[in-house]
Amino acid sequence: MLVLSRKVGQSLIIGNNIRVKVVEIRGQQVRLGLEAPSDVTVVREELHKAVADANVQAAKPSDASIASLASALRKTRPKKDDDK
Amino acid sequence: MNRSATIEPEVLHKERGGTTAIVFDRGIPGLEDARRWELVENEELRPFYWLRSLDQQPLTLLVVEPRAAVRGYRPDLTRGVYERLGAAPGSDVVIFCIVTLTADGAATVNLRAPLVVSCETMRGEQVILEQPHWPIRHRLVEAGLTDEGTGRSPQCSSSAAK
Numbered sequence: 493m494l495v496l497s498r499k500v501g502q503s504l505i506i507g508n509n510i511r512v513k514v515v516e517i518r519g520q521q522v523r524l525g526l527e528a529p530s531d532v533t534v535v536r537e538e539l540h541k542a543v544a545d546a547n548v549q550a551a552k553p554s555d556a557s558i559a560s561l562a563s564a565l566r567k568t569r570p571k572k573d574d575d576k
Numbered sequence: 577m578n579r580s581a582t583i584e585p586e587v588l589h590k591e592r593g594g595t596t597a598i599v600f601d602r603g604i605p606g607l608e609d610a611r612r613w614e615l616v617e618n619e620e621l622r623p624f625y626w627l628r629s630l631d632q633q634p635l636t637l638l639v640v641e642p643r644a645a646v647r648g649y650r651p652d653l654t655r656g657v658y659e660r661l662g663a664a665p666g667s668d669v670v671i672f673c674i675v676t677l678t679a680d681g682a683a684t685v686n687l688r689a690p691l692v693v694s695c696e697t698m699r700g701e702q703v704i705l706e707q708p709h710w711p712i713r714h715r716l717v718e719a720g721l722t723d724e725g726t727g728r729s730p731q732c733s734s735s736a737a738k
Contacts, residue, residue, distance in 0.1 A: 514673070525653030530656035532604075535704045543689045543704055546712050550637055550676040551607060 597630060598693050598700045602660075603712060605689075610635055613700070618645060624675065627691070639672035644687045645716055651705050660701055663694035670695060674702075675680035675716065 496504065503513040509529050517524040526534050598613045609632055616626035621642035629635035632721045642649045651671065658665045687710035693700040715719045 523707075525604050530659045533656075533704070536702075539688075539704060540605055542712050543686070543702070546676055546684075546689075547604055547606040547637075547674060547702075549678075550674045551635055 578625075598627075598698055600700045600702070601711040602701060605631075607635065613637075625672065627672070638675040638677065639691065640685055640716075641644070642671055642673045642676050642687065642690060645673060646687060646714060649710075650685065651690050651692075651703065651710070652707055653703065657692060657701065657703055658694070661692070661699045662697040663699075664696070668695040669693060676713065683716040684715045686712050687714050688712045 498504065498514045500514050500517055503511050505511055510532060511525075511527040513525040513527075514522060515525045528534055598615065600611055600613065603609070603611060607629075610629040612630040614628045614630055616628050618624075618626070619714070623641040624625040625639050627639050627644045642651075655665050658667065661669075663669070670693045672693070674689075674691065676686070678684075688707075689702050689704045689712065691700055692703050
């Protein structure tokens with residue numbers, strides 16, 4: 493991992509077109525400003541991880557859980573949906 | 577920006593003459609090796625669908641039309657989302673949310689990171705929304721389905737709905 497020191501107001505350039513700027517430092521918290529082209533997505537790491545974990549869990553449904561969902565749906569689904 | 581036209585998933589089939597591969601160029605977080613997916617419909621299961629991997633079988637996700645899970649779901653789709661899908665801003669997209677089933681019978685739906693599929697390009701992306709009020713694990717079964725999701729009315733009057 494590359495480790496660099498920056499002061500408030502200073503930036504980094506990643507590649508040719510991604511800029512990361514230190515906007516503010518308050519105690520333990522650093523506020524960053526990001527400029528990136530639209531083909532680059534920027535997301536907090538913990539959020540990305542939470543989504544990935546949920547995806548992995550979703551990809552392994554057990555037969556029992558599917559049966560349970562099916563029965564729950566039959567209870568909640570309005571009658572009008574059965575008219576055909 | 578919130579003018580996305582959300583349309584019925586069936587359009588993905590009808591307009592493509594049976595070709596139903598949806599390509600997630602960037603992969604889906606945690607499942608990056610699976611890029612090409614196929615939407616599998618089952619009348620009994622509606623408003624749920626299976627999204628089946630064409631690259632990594634038997635990888636399958638259960639997805640749901642979000643309006644069946646929650647009222648007033650309006651994810652903010654930025655211009656960048658459309659650009660990454662190779663589609664015109666505001667063009668027709670289909671939105672699904674991934675359902676997680678747990679062994680104890682609970683079902684949650686991921687409203688924070690919907691799957692957005694362009695009808696034009698058949699490319700998809702799991703968009704992680706900036707809007708923090710949509711949870712990753714929204715309890716589905718306890719809350720029951722909304723009336724919206726079980727009806728048959730199209731959600732918009734876009735060209736795809738004709």
